[in-house]
Amino acid sequence: MKTIAVVLAVAVIASVLQVPLAAAQKPVSVVLVHGAFVDGSGWQAVYEILTNDGYEVIVVQNPTTSLDGDVAATSRAIVKAKHPVLLVGHSYGGMVITEAGNDPKVRSLAYIAAYAPDAGESVETLAKQPTPPEEAKAPLLPPQDGYLFVDPAKFPAAFAADVDPAITRFMAAAQVPWGLPAVQTRITKAAWQSKESHYLVTTKDAMIPPTAQRSMAKRTGARTVEIASSHAVMLSKPQDVATFIKEAAARLN
Secondary structure: OHHHHHHHHHHHHHHHHOOOOOOOOOOOEEEEEOOOEOOHHHHHHHHHHHHHOOOEEEEEOOOOOOHHHHHHHHHHHHHHOOOOEEEEEEOOHHHHHHHHOOOOOEEEEEEEOOOOOOOOOOHHHHHOOOOOOOOOOOOEOOOEOOEEOEOOOOHHHHHHOOOOHHHHHHHHHOOEOEEHHHHHOOOOOOHHHOOEEEEEEEOOOOOOOHHHHHHHHHHHOOEEEEEOOOOOHHHHOHHHHHHHHHHHHHOOO
């Protein structure tokens, strides 16, 4: 009886003081998969919003040296999840979730300005698809020792034009090398063929052309939302990204 009384007392005090109680835990685990040239820290704002709303959130740290290695890292994160998984991929992370999403624990996929390949496709094959001349493509430098980088001088405008320049200049200097095996390896089985998918199209993207994003979203049959954002939408508009993820998670219940 004392425990019940204490809980009621806390609730009353919180109500009077307008202090929010912890959100009820949601029966969905959200696994966030970053893309190339960056690491999992880019998800911080989205992570905080989702965890505050009661979701278990797991952030994957991909090596980005090979697709197989990144799928393995994501698979380890899926194993740790306490609930059915909503697997979220940004940019190159879409390649990773398309393969790793075949895990039976994964219930649905959410692509955020991401590659959504079919079986037999790679980043390299998708990047060669024609797009309108007015839409920019990623300003990549020639491979160096088997790795790709974005031209640092062009990185801020291409990757995150609507983010604080001080942040994007640091991101340009701190790029994570993207290994050619990650770029050239083809998908063996596309999880979206058998699982529900969602796609957030970034209409001001200068890394993955919006036309390509729309085409991939249509092919997957994804629930599609468009947003006026650069490629780094999780940095520029974290609340919108979190809302998109929560809407996808709600469909799992």
